[in-house]
Amino acid sequence: MNPKHITRCAQLAMMLEVSATPKPGNVDKDHDFPDITYGHFLASAIGVEPVFEKAAMSNVGAGTLIREAIEVSARWNGGKNTHFGTFLLLMPLTMAAGKGDVHQANEIVQKTTVEDAVEFYKAFKCIDVYLEDVDDLSVNDAKSIDEIERRGLTLYDIMKMSAGQDEIAQEWVRGFPRTFAGARMLAEKVKEMGINDAIVHSYLTLLAEQPDTLVQKKFGSSVAEEVSRKASAVLKEWSIDAVRLFDDELIRRRINPGTTADITAAALFIHLLEEYDETA
Numbered sequence: 001m002n003p004k005h006i007t008r009c010a011q012l013a014m015m016l017e018v019s020a021t022p023k024p025g026n027v028d029k030d031h032d033f034p035d036i037t038y039g040h041f042l043a044s045a046i047g048v049e050p051v052f053e054k055a056a057m058s059n060v061g062a063g064t065l066i067r068e069a070i071e072v073s074a075r076w077n078g079g080k081n082t083h084f085g086t087f088l089l090l091m092p093l094t095m096a097a098g099k100g101d102v103h104q105a106n107e108i109v110q111k112t113t114v115e116d117a118v119e120f121y122k123a124f125k126c127i128d129v130y131l132e133d134v135d136d137l138s139v140n141d142a143k144s145i146d147e148i149e150r151r152g153l154t155l156y157d158i159m160k161m162s163a164g165q166d167e168i169a170q171e172w173v174r175g176f177p178r179t180f181a182g183a184r185m186l187a188e189k190v191k192e193m194g195i196n197d198a199i200v201h202s203y204l205t206l207l208a209e210q211p212d213t214l215v216q217k218k219f220g221s222s223v224a225e226e227v228s229r230k231a232s233a234v235l236k237e238w239s240i241d242a243v244r245l246f247d248d249e250l251i252r253r254r255i256n257p258g259t260t261a262d263i264t265a266a267a268l269f270i271h272l273l274e275e276y277d278e279t280a
Contacts, residue, residue, distance in 0.1 A: 001273075003056035006097045009276065010052045010090055013268035014045035014083060017261060020199035022243050024207075024231070025250030025257050033256075040077040047076030048083075055091050056098035062108060063116025063155050065091045067123040085168045085214075085262030089179060090269055092172075102270055106175040109156050116155035117148050167213045167259045171266075182206055182267025187274065200243060201235070203264045208232035212257035219255060227255060 018041040021028040029038050051069045058065065069087040074080070096105040121144055148158075162169035171179055182202050189198035208231040211224035227250070234242045250256070 001056075001097055001100060003053050003098055005276075006056040006094055006273070007049055007052040009097075009272040010094055010269050011045050011049060013090075013265050013272055014086060015042060016195065016199060016268055017086075017265035018042070018045075020196050020203070022240075022247040023200055023203055023261070024234075024243065024247040025227075025255050026261050031251065036080050036082065040080045041082045043077040044073040044080075044082040048072050048087075052090075052094055055094040058095055059099065059108075060111070060113075061116070061119075062092055062095065062112050063119035065095070067119045070123040083262075083265075085259055086265045088168045089171060089176070089262060089266035093176070093179070093266060093269060097273055102273060103180075109159070109172045112155035114149060114152055114154055117153050117158050118145050120155050120158065121145050121148065165213060165217070167210065168262060171263065176266075178206060178210070178263050179266045180270060182263055183270035183274070186267055186271040190271075190275075199264065199268065201238070202267065203260060204231045204235050204243075206263055206267075207257050207260045208235055212260045214259045215255055215257050223255070227257060 017023075018027060018038060019029045021030045027033055027036060027038055027041060032038055048069050051065060051072055054068075055065045066087050069091060070084060073083055073087070092105040092108045093102055095108050096102045156172065159169040159172040163173045167178070171177070182205075185202040185205055186198050189201050192198070193201065208228055211221070211228045213224070215227055216224035230246060230249075234246045
């Protein structure tokens with residue numbers, strides 16, 4: 001598949017995800033957060049173009065590509081953390097698409113190396129990320145890289161260690177099941193309601209199915225489960241007023257289901273690859 005086409009699909013997925021509104025609890029084209037804006041997300045999606053194109057032509061080096069994407073994104077958006085989780089999902093998926101089959105992402109992540117793990121840890125130098133330490137390997141401790149090398153831990157190993165508490169890591173070790181399920185939902189819903197509402201509906205469905213781990217880390221399991229129950233209730237009613245009320249509540253409480261948004265963006269990428277002719 002043409003690397004430029006893959007790159008456009010990845011960038012468009014990121015821009016469509018942040019533009020969909022109202023997407024409860026997240027930055028979208030109708031509202032910003034106090035410290036991060038819709039424009040920061042767009043700048044990130046545009047600026048990272050060369051890294052996506054490089055990924056679409058690569059079979060190895062996922063850790064370096066993730067680090068480069070995060071660093072380039074930070075240079076374009078003033079050091080904001082807009083797409084950390086999205087890049088973790090999109091880089092192996094982009095690499096797999098370049099090989100001709102996006103489902104090979106599972107094979108790519110399983111073949112990551114110790115160097116990939118080291119490069120991933122280096123990415124934390126340029127942005128602030130809300131991430132729990134894994135097995136005493138703090139992202140804020142330079143000695144963690146020495147420990148990773150001493151123990152021979154690959155990036156896939158790091159993700160396996162994180163899978164119990166992080167949805168993105170779960171996607172890596174389980175073969176991206178929720179990402180592919182989200183892509184199937186989008187393909188179905190786009191026919192019924194158009195792209196904006198299909199994104200919002202799929203996002204809410206993913207949120208209803210599993211509590212968001214970013215919410216869980218910040219607010220605890222009970223709040224994360226409450227948010228999922230409310231997402232399910234909104235889906236059953238499915239009216240713009242219900243979605244907006246839910247959005248207003250989460251924004252007021254500063255609850256941001258950001259991991260679910262990352263999975264939605266990755267699902268959009270897969271959907272767009274299937275939807276658009278690469279010769280267009």
